[in-house]
Amino acid sequence: KAGVTQTPRYLIKTRGQQVTLSCSPISGHRSVSWYQQTPGQGLQFLFEYFSETQRNKGNFPGRFSGRQFSNSRSEMNVSTLELGDSALYLCASSLARQTNTGELFFGEGSRLTVL
Amino acid sequence: DAKTTQPTSMDCAEGRAANLPCNHSTISGNEYVYWYRQIHSQGPQYIIHGLKNNETNEMASLIITEDRKSSTLILPHATLRDTAVYYCIVRRYSGGGADGLTFGKGTHLIIQP
Numbered sequence: 001k002a003g004v005t006q007t008p009r010y011l012i013k014t015r016g017q018q019v020t021l022s023c024s025p026i027s028g029h030r031s032v033s034w035y036q037q038t039p040g041q042g043l044q045f046l047f048e049y050f051s052e053t054q055r056n057k058g059n060f061p062g063r064f065s066g067r068q069f070s071n072s073r074s075e076m077n078v079s080t081l082e083l084g085d086s087a088l089y090l091c092a093s094s095l096a097r098q099t100n101t102g103e104l105f106f107g108e109g110s111r112l113t114v115l
Numbered sequence: 116d117a118k119t120t121q122p123t124s125m126d127c128a129e130g131r132a133a134n135l136p137c138n139h140s141t142i143s144g145n146e147y148v149y150w151y152r153q154i155h156s157q158g159p160q161y162i163i164h165g166l167k168n169n170e171t172n173e174m175a176s177l178i179i180t181e182d183r184k185s186s187t188l189i190l191p192h193a194t195l196r197d198t199a200v201y202y203c204i205v206r207r208y209s210g211g212g213a214d215g216l217t218f219g220k221g222t223h224l225i226i227q228p
Contacts, residue, residue: 004158033215043159043202045215056215090158103149104216106158 002027004107006091012113018079021110025072025093032074033104034066037088049074078112086114119203124223133190135222137203140184146207148179149216150188152199159202159218162188198226
């Protein structure tokens with residue numbers, strides 16, 4: 001069974017640009033959530049999608065957005081990039097059913113460097 | 116979600132049991148205790164979770180105190196590949212939804228050869 005796949009794995013952008021990251025969840029998983037990891041702030045929750053709807057959102061500015069498609073694949077977008085957006089962006093998927101107990105399965109992440 | 120407190124770092128000899136403590140004194144009755152670990156440069160990996168009873172799986176055991184204010188993750192026979200940052204997370208889980216996990220600083224477990 002394939003795990004969570006994130007693309008691209010590494011990318012470099014400059015300030016002011018925008019970036020789109022992609023996540024393919026484990027087959028059958030309907031929930032996708034995104035996290036940002038930086039050395040200073042650690043792992044922080046960005047948002048969670050279920051059935052193409054954003055259900056939970058962390059404390060990030062509106063420059064961070066996401067969406068989920070009907071096949072559960074998800075993308076997140078960061079506009080007007082700032083140096084502080086340099087981070088490892090992690091995607092996690094979950095079954096999200098009543099009988100499931102909520103464990104998340106993470107991808108390897110997309111490492112974004114903003115110059 | 117309730118806050119957790121973990122030691123910053125711990126050492127353990129290879130082959131011995133690694134016992135990682137976690138305090139969660141403000142845990143609510145409907146909050147679970149989850150453990151994840153993150154090996155350098157990889158995404159976090161789910162280990163185990165529990166509500167009230169002790170739990171065991173192929174990776175680890177989770178011991179939760181009767182008052183639920185603390186727990187211990189046990190890796191029974193630690194190997195060098197268990198060197199990682201271990202996160203204890205207390206989280207309310209409602210079936211059908213995945214609330215955001217609140218990761219603290221975790222415990223950096225170093226397995227010594």
